[in-house]
Amino acid sequence: MSFLISLLVVLHMICWAVALGTWVAAARTRQPNKGMAHAAAGALVLGIVLAALVSIAGDPNHMKLGIKLVVALVAVLLAYIADRKGADTPSPVWFGIPTAIIVNIFVAVLV
Structure with missing residues (x-):
């Protein structure tokens, strides 16, 4: 079970890295790539699976x-x-994407 959780954590972080990387690649033109949305959705799904596995395996931090x-x-x-x-994405939406990704990573590491 430990190996499966570790593997899913790695895949989860790779999805967030791909989402952030595709945002950085498109930052100059503000023309989003479909991969950014799909990678973020993949990270979300993997996170839900990880939360379920951690809940089964032990005592998770629900907050x-x-x-x-x-x-x-x-x-x-x-x-x-x-x-x-x-390309017509409003600035709050465009800059909210990497902000949310970075906040998610900070919460994962520091909380």
């Missing part, structure tokens, strides 16, 4: 998981809004 879930939902929502609006 941390709840905060991460809300922030991940915000990141996914903003990424899909940016994908739909294209």
